[in-house]
Amino acid sequence: MATSLKNLNDYKKEGFGDISDKKFGIVVADWHSEITDVLCAGAIETLLQHGAKKENIFRNTVPGSFELTLGAQFLALQEEIDAVICIGVVIKGDTKHDDYINHAVANGLTNVSLKFNKPVSFGLVTTNNLEQALDRAGGKHGNKGIEAAAAVIQMLSF
Ligand code: RBF
Numbered sequence: 332m333a334t335s336l337k338n339l340n341d342y343k344k345e346g347f348g349d350i351s352d353k354k355f356g357i358v359v360a361d362w363h364s365e366i367t368d369v370l371c372a373g374a375i376e377t378l379l380q381h382g383a384k385k386e387n388i389f390r391n392t393v394p395g396s397f398e399l400t401l402g403a404q405f406l407a408l409q410e411e412i413d414a415v416i417c418i419g420v421v422i423k424g425d426t427k428h429d430d431y432i433n434h435a436v437a438n439g440l441t442n443v444s445l446k447f448n449k450p451v452s453f454g455l456v457t458t459n460n461l462e463q464a465l466d467r468a469g470g471k472h473g474n475k476g477i478e479a480a481a482a483v484i485q486m487l488s489f
Contacts, residue, residue: 348488356406360419370476400439454479
């Protein structure tokens with residue numbers, strides 16, 4: 332699995348604190364699961380590399396990216412969860428569904444983060460086609476799941 336996760340070193344690690352006792356919720360959308368699974372693996376690997384314990388990482392699945400917000404809220408509501416990582420892939424189609432979903436998720440996750448005062452990351456890959464999404468899930472543009480995990484780690488030591 333690790334070999335498929337590229338650009339592992341492309342984010343800044345300065346200021347990352349100890350996360351060995353932190354608990355992480357991950358919400359993964361089932362749409363385009365062949366891609367969201369790779370993004371999620373990148374996020375989990377990053378957490379482990381920075382010292383998180385396997386038993387403190389809780390992965391949950393939602394049907395599609397639109398449901399990421401409620402999934403994030405369910406997790407953020409749990410006192411023991413310190414941060415939430417959200418993973419989805421929305422690919423543009425013939426209609427404007429992508430616009431509605433993407434804006435709803437961006438606004439929704441911002442609201443959850445502010446409401447619960449916890450880091451909630453936006454690991455939503457929004458692309459024009461499948462190839463662009465694959466490029467961002469272990470392809471030439473790295474793995475955006477890694478960045479989504481790195482973002483919450485950094486915010487935990489804000
Ligand atoms: N969910 C995704 O995570 N990625 C998509 O690319 C995606 N495309 C969709 C396209 C259409 C036309 C519709 C109606 C839904 C799509 N969904 C997608 C599912 C959406 O996030 C949500 O799960 C469903 O609308 C049910 O609330």
